[in-house]
Amino acid sequence: MNFPQLKINENNAIQQINTTFLKERDIYLGIKRDDLLHPQISGNKWRKLKYNLARMQELNKTELLTFGGAFSNHLHACAAAGKEFNLVTHVIVRGPELDNNNPTIQFAQQCGMNLHVVNRLEYRQRNNPEYLKEIQARFPNAYIIPEGGTNEFAIQGCIELAQSLPQHDYLVCPTGSGGTLAGLIEGSELTTQVIGIAVLKQAEYLKSEICKLSNKAKTQTNWQLVTDFHGGGYGKFTPELWQFCQYMNNTHNLPLEPIYSGKMMHALWQLIEQDYFPTGSKIIAIHTGGLQGLNGLKYRGLI
Template sequence: MSASLNINTPSPVQPLCVDWPGSEQVELFIKRDDLIHPIISGNKWRKLKYALLEARQKGVAEIISFGGGHSNHLHALGYCCQQLGIQLMALVRGDYSQNPTPMLRDLYQWQAQIMYLDKATYQQRSQSDFIEAWRAAHPNAMIVPEGGSQAQALPGVAEILQEQKQKFSHIIVPVGSGGTLAGLIQARQTEQQDNTQLLGIAALKGEGYLEELVTNLLPRSAPTNWHIEHRFHFGGYAKSTAELHTFCQTFRSNTGIGIEPVYSGKACWALKQKLAEGYFPQGSRVLLIHTGGLQGARQ
């Protein structure tokens, strides 16, 4: 299936050349999951891979999933469904019917069905009675959680570490729905990288909530050497400042690597701040995972 969608893996790991204070004390690298496909970007493919494989094997004709108006997950899923001949029902937080975002315009072009939900209704997206109501109305559909974060996502995310054999002291990744961090935690144990510290950067307000999302996806025996940093969400999901936008633009100009203010920009900002604070011991080998998805940068 990967071949039919022209997925380019393994994604490259390259030096991250920046002149941030403290960067001279460590070795910095970036894994370019943003390069695996121009549309099915980064961790969205990793988390969807095995769910889509199951859908194809079982002949699933419809997938129902959730996301915001700039959702990288829905964008990637919408394209995959269009290419695989599966109908997508996108349940979107907020009413964009009069002013659809570029992401939603793409979904319309890919013949997805879109239903706009108000905030209160959308908050029920993980409740069992809400899910069962949709199952009853669409008995033959596959329901994929927000962000694609479910048990099936973990083996796909694990391939991020399985693809390359370099060892790192620290791995940094943005956190939104928890699936990528959970997959890396599980993979680190399998790949015998238990000494690697995993640092998640919260892309939204959710101290305690994000940790719960991650642990709910993991077995009880999973490693505990991971942490989510909550200082760099810039006010909440998809919220940012002029300073963060300028930072993203400067980063792209200096490195040639595109980032956006919703996920990857916050992770890069956090890395810069952590370097300045001396968080990483001298000689550390630090890997930043670029999880792709630039919908937050589209106007």
């Protein structure tokens, strides 16, 4: 599979945020603009897909199957990858019905993705081994990727991201399933403090999930999951958070959505205000993409 054809720019620039707010504290803040990797397969979705697509090829599978909600960034990226690589793609979508006016669903259909709608009861079985066996039997040529894209091959892509960065003291990312954070822990030096900003409520359980994905996470103390900045829960956000996203876009030319990277940046800003980071700290924050989600938020009248 020839990835360079995709024109993926994995070494895209780190954007430094210049403001008096940071200069007064002598803090360097750089944003790894992984949202600029590719127009449709961006951020951590490409990082997670990269080695899964290579594994799919090794196994001689010709179809890709995954799971997602109707507005999912992962669904969007898999559909785009299918179109780019000329792969048959399937997604089992959480229903009970399909809204054909949803911009994410429209994009997936334009890419030729096969959408299989199931009710919420069936969708809950998406990680059940017996259910996955049934799905594999129904789609024998399919390589199955979990919802959100996190598995051992996804971790490899996130390790690669961590190892590509210039020297830094702190590495920060938004955390949903824990895969990106686990990969960054695996790929970082022991001298780097790795911080995940949980984007969902009651996220303490993710710590054990991260330890399952990363051997380093089990024994090292140079990482943490911050759970106080979820903004009301997954997919939820406050007016203040959305105003902050607009401020960052207008003032620093940094486009953000309020579900993942916007939530992380807002949390990071508050932590800096609270003098959480020592003077002279060098922080790199990962923009994990997901800007396609803005269309879904507009469609639902949420922004």
